[in-house]
Amino acid sequence: MGDVAARLAEIVGDKNLLIGDAISEDYAHDEALSTTPQKPAYVAKPASTEEVAELLKAASEYGVPVTARGSGSGLSGAARPQADGLLLSFERMNAVLEVDADNHVAVVQPGVTLAELDAKTAEAGLSYTVYPGELSASVGGNVGTNAGGMRAVKYGVTRNNVLGLQAVLPTGEIIRTGGKTSKISTGYDLTQLIIGSEGTLALATEVIVKLHPRLTHGATVLAPFGDLDQVMAAVPKIISSGLAPHILEYIDNMTMAAIVYNEKLELGVPEEIRNTCQAYLVVALENREEARLHEDIETVGELLSELGAVDVYILEGGSARKLIEAREKAFWTAKAVGADDVIDVVVPRAAMPQFLTKARELAMAAGGGALGCGHAGDGNVHLGIFCKDPETRKKLLTDIFAYGMELGGAISGEHGLGRTKAGYFSDLEDPAKIELMRRIKQSFDPAGILNPGVLFSEGKA
Amino acid sequence: MGDVAARLAEIVGDKNLLIGDAISEDYAHDEALSTTPQKPAYVAKPASTEEVAELLKAASEYGVPVTARGSGSGLSGAARPQADGLLLSFERMNAVLEVDADNHVAVVQPGVTLAELDAKTAEAGLSYTVYPGELSASVGGNVGTNAGGMRAVKYGVTRNNVLGLQAVLPTGEIIRTGGKTSKISTGYDLTQLIIGSEGTLALATEVIVKLHPRLTHGATVLAPFGDLDQVMAAVPKIISSGLAPHILEYIDNMTMAAIVYNEKLELGVPEEIRNTCQAYLVVALENREEARLHEDIETVGELLSELGAVDVYILEGGSARKLIEAREKAFWTAKAVGADDVIDVVVPRAAMPQFLTKARELAMAAGGGALGCGHAGDGNVHLGIFCKDPETRKKLLTDIFAYGMELGGAISGEHGLGRTKAGYFSDLEDPAKIELMRRIKQSFDPAGILNPGVLFSEGKA
Numbered sequence: 001m002g003d004v005a006a007r008l009a010e011i012v013g014d015k016n017l018l019i020g021d022a023i024s025e026d027y028a029h030d031e032a033l034s035t036t037p038q039k040p041a042y043v044a045k046p047a048s049t050e051e052v053a054e055l056l057k058a059a060s061e062y063g064v065p066v067t068a069r070g071s072g073s074g075l076s077g078a079a080r081p082q083a084d085g086l087l088l089s090f091e092r093m094n095a096v097l098e099v100d101a102d103n104h105v106a107v108v109q110p111g112v113t114l115a116e117l118d119a120k121t122a123e124a125g126l127s128y129t130v131y132p133g134e135l136s137a138s139v140g141g142n143v144g145t146n147a148g149g150m151r152a153v154k155y156g157v158t159r160n161n162v163l164g165l166q167a168v169l170p171t172g173e174i175i176r177t178g179g180k181t182s183k184i185s186t187g188y189d190l191t192q193l194i195i196g197s198e199g200t201l202a203l204a205t206e207v208i209v210k211l212h213p214r215l216t217h218g219a220t221v222l223a224p225f226g227d228l229d230q231v232m233a234a235v236p237k238i239i240s241s242g243l244a245p246h247i248l249e250y251i252d253n254m255t256m257a258a259i260v261y262n263e264k265l266e267l268g269v270p271e272e273i274r275n276t277c278q279a280y281l282v283v284a285l286e287n288r289e290e291a292r293l294h295e296d297i298e299t300v301g302e303l304l305s306e307l308g309a310v311d312v313y314i315l316e317g318g319s320a321r322k323l324i325e326a327r328e329k330a331f332w333t334a335k336a337v338g339a340d341d342v343i344d345v346v347v348p349r350a351a352m353p354q355f356l357t358k359a360r361e362l363a364m365a366a367g368g369g370a371l372g373c374g375h376a377g378d379g380n381v382h383l384g385i386f387c388k389d390p391e392t393r394k395k396l397l398t399d400i401f402a403y404g405m406e407l408g409g410a411i412s413g414e415h416g417l418g419r420t421k422a423g424y425f426s427d428l429e430d431p432a433k434i435e436l437m438r439r440i441k442q443s444f445d446p447a448g449i450l451n452p453g454v455l456f457s458e459g460k461a
Numbered sequence: 462m463g464d465v466a467a468r469l470a471e472i473v474g475d476k477n478l479l480i481g482d483a484i485s486e487d488y489a490h491d492e493a494l495s496t497t498p499q500k501p502a503y504v505a506k507p508a509s510t511e512e513v514a515e516l517l518k519a520a521s522e523y524g525v526p527v528t529a530r531g532s533g534s535g536l537s538g539a540a541r542p543q544a545d546g547l548l549l550s551f552e553r554m555n556a557v558l559e560v561d562a563d564n565h566v567a568v569v570q571p572g573v574t575l576a577e578l579d580a581k582t583a584e585a586g587l588s589y590t591v592y593p594g595e596l597s598a599s600v601g602g603n604v605g606t607n608a609g610g611m612r613a614v615k616y617g618v619t620r621n622n623v624l625g626l627q628a629v630l631p632t633g634e635i636i637r638t639g640g641k642t643s644k645i646s647t648g649y650d651l652t653q654l655i656i657g658s659e660g661t662l663a664l665a666t667e668v669i670v671k672l673h674p675r676l677t678h679g680a681t682v683l684a685p686f687g688d689l690d691q692v693m694a695a696v697p698k699i700i701s702s703g704l705a706p707h708i709l710e711y712i713d714n715m716t717m718a719a720i721v722y723n724e725k726l727e728l729g730v731p732e733e734i735r736n737t738c739q740a741y742l743v744v745a746l747e748n749r750e751e752a753r754l755h756e757d758i759e760t761v762g763e764l765l766s767e768l769g770a771v772d773v774y775i776l777e778g779g780s781a782r783k784l785i786e787a788r789e790k791a792f793w794t795a796k797a798v799g800a801d802d803v804i805d806v807v808v809p810r811a812a813m814p815q816f817l818t819k820a821r822e823l824a825m826a827a828g829g830g831a832l833g834c835g836h837a838g839d840g841n842v843h844l845g846i847f848c849k850d851p852e853t854r855k856k857l858l859t860d861i862f863a864y865g866m867e868l869g870g871a872i873s874g875e876h877g878l879g880r881t882k883a884g885y886f887s888d889l890e891d892p893a894k895i896e897l898m899r900r901i902k903q904s905f906d907p908a909g910i911l912n913p914g915v916l917f918s919e920g921k922a
Contacts, residue, residue: 100809100811101697101701102697102810102811103697103809103810103811103840104697104700104701105809125701145646146644146646146650147646148644148646152643152644156621156643156644157643157644157646159650159653160617160621169893169897173893175891175893175894175897176891177894179809179869179870179871180809180869181807181808181809181810181839181840181841181869181870181871181874182613182617182618182839183607183609183613183617183618183807183839183841183874183875184807184871184873184874185606185607185608185609185618185657185871185873185874185875185876185877185878186871186872186873186877186878186882186886186890187657187878187886187890187894187895187898187916188654188657188658188662188898188901188902189607189620189653189654189656189657190894190897190898192620192650192653192654193649193650193653193654193901195650196646196648196649196650197649201649213700213701213702213703215703236562236563236564236565239565239674240562240565240586240674241674242674242676242749288703292753346642346644346645347642348561348564348566348640348641348642349563349564349642350561350563350564378642378643378644379564379642380642380644408640408641408642409640409642410640410642410645410646410647411647412645412646412647413642413644413645413646414644414646415646416646416647417646417647417648421647425647425648429647429648430636430637432630432634432635432636433636433638433648433651434648436630436636436651436904436905437648437649437651439904439905440649440654440901440904441649442904443897443900443901443903443904444897444900455648
């Protein structure tokens, strides 16, 4: 162990290697509600791609498991290290290397936060459009989980907005994939394979992201509905309208009550409507021209009324921003009101009413509850699960995931499997696919040093 | 050999297995200009996923190499079979299984042509937005090469528009990847890995494609420029405008002359302008509202004038359609005027002027020529290469590809490597990446039966 520490310290320098008590509690977990914190044996903070490569070579040689960490804001435990492992923190590799306005791309190091990237791209009138809700999240972490967020309904998720990577293979080779171009048909798409692999295949050390023109005019409509089915039926109609909202969210009435209370929001919805409506739809539009935005917002309002909204509230700048920010904090709200887990099943969007009805029935039958909100345009349902007993909860989640898959969906739309969902994946996924994924893992990481226990449940399948 | 034929005939039925003289010349090639046609030993036409699985199991057992074929319209030889091989033609698996308007997806068999899919989706007011220019192309073939086309500048390429697959592994297992949903973070993205793998990893037997609302109002602007550099400098400005053209193409003056002559086009450009301009930009816009379209077309026209266009022609319905169709036939035009090869290097779009200048210099120095047009918004340069001597041409292409890669680009933006570019890929690509891709190939296809000689050059790297 002393040998390993000495070797790692040689690579990153003494003050960038932490061992024993120098490792703070923060490094023992991410934000997943259902993992047990675990301090690693070593925390290394490399400053360059070359140092990352040397660290991985050393880890391979000594058989030390390696977990990568960005900001630690993940929700499924993919950044929770192993007791005998090395936590490789990208906190020092946090530079925006380039904002290239002609090619509409930025090149960043993985430790850059979304807030920093947003500030830099704003200067060029551009925007990186992946907003998973947590602006302290790192781009590298977003690549790991294929993060999504509210604007995915218009702009897609991380994999639709990352054009290329520099990455280090667990065997120490440094490769470049993709480039500053939106199309390449030249061999297998390694960029897409590494995105969403949760630190199990390779570690990204540079990320080329796509930028969009920053549209300056935006407005938000809030529409309460008497009935959740009506909300869901409205979604495909809004998409078909061609109005291209960049946010299309539903929030159930309990969740809305909790976020209004927690964030002290004043949305102008009268109490009798709040008491009778079952769910809300939030629709936000943006445009490069103010006049068109106003026209389109009127059109959306009329459409929502036709589709059964009890009323339609056009939110002005400040309250619109607060509502979106409050929605982004829905995870923290769920945590504050005592949720035992949060899940983000994705189903075909037309199947959302069925899925939600069944998930709630299952939760009630288990003596618990399931409340939430979600990316309605994407069929991505975020539920806080209230069910104290671990065994009952495991059975409940298994049933909910199985039903989502039966509807043609998947366990996670954007949080990833991490440690918390890996067991369900092993139990529910087609064994032929898991075997294929294990062989792919093997082709990158023959020694199995990258994030064991994540994505693939240990000792299963 | 008799044994193999008998087994294959048992699977697909006698009349759906061709051997010997029953195999027509058509099956010996695709549309690549530089491959030698080669008839396969067997052509099988399965009718179902199960038959495809049985064929692959039989091929594995007998060690028969398998090449998949859609419509045979590929440009790099990926559908050219082996002499001792099985050509698996998807011509009978050509149904649109479902157009699902609520989820904005269609589910199709791989043999469906883009023309058929377009007709079916039009009935629902929807559109599959990948238009690689050849409407007789099959969706399965598009998945194989990750086909692009003119509308990619707005809608992306095949990989951005395919949400899921049913696929058969070379070992015979049938898997489903992705689904009717635009985001999934649940294990490695096998959909994206199979797309663009040119029939070397698995064969898609069902494809879930994303549909968009069909916008009915469209208009096209043609702008001649004195100077190619001006054309290229205009491109990022048009993208930054936020006008979101769905077509943004450049056509050099020689290529324009050839397509105008071949297609008997009358575009209204006076002779003195035609004689002095070096290149044209074609910009097409679409909108759900006619008034906005007219406003935006005016704006584009003004912008193009500011950016140095000699004049601006707004093309009406018929002539706009003819110009786009003629541009789509640029490959046939290049072939008609005697091009010895066609290439489609992709570079960061700001690097297009440098790339084009150098490619022409290299071609001239080799005693040949390089003419073309391209997807300017994507940095995807289509060049007809005129250079008769095979050895000189090989050296020329190597130099052109190497320069494209030096600029941060890749050998192919949408045609794929196939057989014709596999050798260049072996010679020019990072060996660590090729080795990794070979290991991935091995993880899917341990016996190596799927399309040997395609993507990986045989006996190299």
